Amino acid sequence: MLDWNDLKYLVAVARHGSTLAAGRALEVDQSTVQRRLTALERHIGRALVQRHTSGYRLTDFGTEMLEAAQQVECAVQAFEQALSVSRRNAAGAIRLTCPEPLVNRLTRSGLLDRFSAQHPGLHVEFVMSDKYIDLRAGDADVALRSGDTDDGVLVGRKVGDSLWAVYASKNYVTRHGKPSSVEELSGHPIVAFEESMAAHRASQWLRQVAPGATVVARNDSVLGLLLSVKAGVGIGPLPTALGDSEAELVRVLGPVAELSRDWRLLAMPEIRKTARVSAFFDFMVAEMEALKPVITG
Template identity: 65%
Template sequence: MFDWDDLRYFLAVARCESTLAAGRAMGLSQSTVQRRMAELERRIGRPLVTRHPTGYRLTEFGLAMLPHAQAVERQVEAFARQVEEMRRVSAGVIRLTCPEPIVLRITRSEVLDRFHARHPDIRVEFVISDRYVDLAKGEADVALRSGDTDGDLVGRKIADSLWAIYASQDFVARHGKPSRIEEIESYPLVSFEESMAGHRVSTWLAAVAPNGRIVARNTSVLGLVYAVKAGVGLAPLPTAIGDGEPDLERLLGPVPELARSWRLLTRPDLRRTARISAFFDFIAGEIPNLRPILTG
């Protein structure tokens, strides 16, 4: 019988088509990947991959076994998630993910203090990220998220996510300000870097200002805020943040094309657990207090 753990190496090589790249992805040496692949093939008795000048390719047998290995991987991940879930249940922990600027606004309010006072046996921990943390993979339990959402998640709308065009007062004094959206193309712009090309701000700017001059790029909303406050250029920002910055001036908007909804989301299986249900019920009663935090 083969070692189940060796299936990880098979899957990594299948995805990367290279033992070197597979090793990098797994944080291991190329020789370790090659050795474990060779051992797996020896125990199975048939080759799973074959070497080509451009990398590794799955054999016909490897292609046939790939979906079964992927199914094992999904089951192992589900087992690991359940173990972690049971640990958090016993510890009374809820991992909440949301963008960094919102964490600051929530912690400055008394919303979580009221939740902890009502449920002293449950503790909320933040998973801070501007990217979409994968709830399906167990990277967090609950997401406070605006924009497109995973159809496999369940939740409810909390507030509107509105964006407008902002610049610093110093920038306006030096460059003036646009009177229409179509005019922003002639001003220095701040946007996200290529890794966030799919963000709605990036796609919207590319559509309305295809010839615009991007003078600074960032990987987070907070980075956009800092660049705009520095007077580098103008940029779309969430109204909840932009309106709260005394050095910034709202020039245009809100922009309808950038509007989304803030939602509280979780996996269907977690929604039925006692601690997540308690959190959702509490948040439902806090919507009037959360709207100024999220919308401005």
């Protein structure tokens, strides 16, 4: 019988162009990819790939079979995701992804305790990241997310406003003063995101309003920005919910209208319809007044 698992090696080689790159993508060694492809070809009785100096290419027959193999791959992924959802439904787990600084604020707010009290069979598991976790891949069930959240696939509900301002430490202001306008930002050392976060709205805004500013610290997270600003090395943009809650910090500009966005609860349509996620959505919408100081300040 055909081992359907072997088809993923064919798809990976077609996608990445070599057995080495395919192995990296599948987290196996190169020899495993070669061995499984050979076994698949032996079972079928026809060659699927040919080796060239530039890598591997599909034969005409391999190209003919590729679309069907990709459909099997998609079906397996869909099955695995459905199985994972079923297990989480049974366990009552709701995997919530949100920026790391919100985890402590949500926990201390008492919101999750009230949710557990109303729904004893359900519990929240955090998936923390300042980068967007892929809900379509099943990496989380629900996202509490601000920014450019409308991708045409996810469904959700606005639950608050995301406001950003520019902050400095009190010690920094004593030593260096503070800008009185956006135009004066270039005269101060700046704390900013690193290149992996170049698409973030705060990164784009700083490039527009202070292109000649000296960046003295780069971070890959909002928490990193916060710690750098608190250390007094420079000034930088922060969510008002975080900046205003720090006694050591001073808001020097803002809120900045260009950085304002909505906070939204988001999920895949099929996940949104499950009883556990529906209960979480309904609870958070009902608790928006209590949620506001957590996410907006």
